[in-house]
Amino acid sequence: MIPDNNGVMFRSLTSRGVAAYGLAAALTLLYVVIYFGDRIAGGAVQLWMQANVYGHLESLSQTLRGRPADQWFFYGTLYTVAVLVFGARMLHRYRTVPYQIVRTLSVMLFQLGFAYLLPNLLVLFKQPEFYFSYFWPLKPEYLYPYTWTHYGGTGVYFLIVAAFLSFVATPVLTYYFGKRWYCSWVCGCGGLANTAGDSFRHLSNKSSAAWRLERMTIYPILGLIVIVTALLWINSLTSGSVFGRFSQSLAEWYGFYIGAIFSGVIGVGFYPLLGTRIWCRFGCPMAAILGMLQVKLSRFRITTNGGHCISCGNCSTYCEMGIDVRAYAQNREDIIRASCVGCGICSAVCPRGVLRLESGRLQIVESKHEIVTTRR
Ligand code: SF4
Ligand code: SF4
Known part of the structure; x- marks a missing residue:
């Protein structure tokens, strides 16, 4: 819910x-x-x-x-x-x-x-x-x-x-x-x-x-x-x-x-x-x-299953750090942003289960979902 x-x-x-x-x-x-x-x-x-x-x-x-x-x-x-x-x-x-x-x-x-x-x-x-x-x-x-x-x-x-x-x-x-x-x-x-x-x-x-x-x-x-x-x-x-x-x-x-x-x-x-x-x-x-450590060193990212995204924009609306989460979802891109505080609200308000906060080893998830990963 x-x-x-x-x-x-x-x-x-x-x-x-x-x-x-x-x-x-x-x-x-x-x-x-x-x-x-x-x-x-x-x-x-x-x-x-x-x-x-x-x-x-x-x-x-x-x-x-x-x-x-x-x-x-x-x-x-x-x-x-x-x-x-x-x-x-x-x-x-x-x-x-x-x-x-x-x-x-x-x-x-x-x-x-x-x-x-x-x-x-x-x-x-x-x-x-x-x-x-x-x-x-x-x-x-x-x-x-x-x-x-x-x-x-x-x-x-x-x-x-x-x-x-x-x-x-x-x-x-x-x-x-x-x-x-x-x-x-x-x-x-x-x-x-x-x-x-x-x-x-x-x-x-x-x-x-x-x-x-x-x-x-x-x-x-x-x-x-x-x-x-x-x-x-x-x-x-x-x-x-x-x-x-x-x-x-x-x-x-x-x-x-x-x-x-x-x-x-x-x-x-x-x-x-x-x-x-x-x-x-x-x-x-x-x-x-x-933020610098998160972008350069960390395993943490939010993975996106963009095929399920309906572009409702809930995720971007309720991101307290002003990140355009929807754009990442639509591009099927992992979110690795210095400003992301990992509050997880974008994921909580997504009606389609598109977004997941992950800390596992990077290469495993990348190969599974064929996700583009950029760090900024
Ligand atoms: S986890 Fe929080 S800060 Fe990070 S993108 Fe989602 S809503 Fe924004
Ligand atoms: S909340 Fe979920 S379905 Fe809505 S735009 Fe964001 S990723 Fe897509």
Whole structure:
């Protein structure tokens, strides 16, 4: 049974109507208040939120991490509740699609366990607040030099784990499973997009101009964070004699404009207007690395049995990354695209069973279906 998307193109909330603009404004305002409340009106906004909103989580915060509730605890709690509540909706909505059930349970588990409970419990036990589900370069500070000295003791152990996850686990898992092991099974950004944002996935821009823009932004941002990290290390190893304050200022600039404004305020605030993967598609440096590995090294691809395609266009419509899946199906071409996050929704909404997500050895499937394989 194909998941029901009836009315999605007509409802105000899901078709860029008044309700969508209202929700986008509310989400953006929420992000601005959480991220920058201490800078607005001399900190009055932050004080008001602390007294009237964050404070309601005081007992939970004290129980979980032994500290007063603040905006970051509020944000983490809200984020986790959103993934769990809308994840339950996803489980019901895609209850006939085993891949969607497993994938959704996975993002719910990683968000609740590794991005919420565990980091807070580490704080409770006086350990560094470490998020095992986020790696460099998505969480760049994990491999910044001052983090090593700042954490000290157990922190060094966590940072070795961080380096292992970034440089060993990431390429190995991407080889076997493609980008989806992270973007659609583990990452909190993808988790929120694929649960709370599921109703907005059809709003992604499908134009080739958007595809060109994607490549013009995501790789420079990856290059920027590689440079920032390298400069910080050079500066640290030379005791600040080479770059002085410059490398630190660049890291702060990146954290503010890319880490906070782009990934948070725009990335989530604009769900109802631009679709759910704006950050993943145009900005995330982790997605850029995974995408390159997916195209050059991975076994993962979506195979197409184009003879059965009826050109309904469901697959292209509901691809959150703006990929023209139908064109691949009609050309009987495997889909091996850097931006594909392997969410599998194109396959779930196809009424003819044309699309299959595969990770087996490449040559076996190619010879069986005589499929043309191009990588881009
Ligand atoms: S091509 Fe399919 S699996 Fe890949 S991102 Fe688009 S909808 Fe998801
Ligand atoms: S591949 Fe499936 S969903 Fe896509 S156009 Fe063909 S029949 Fe429709």
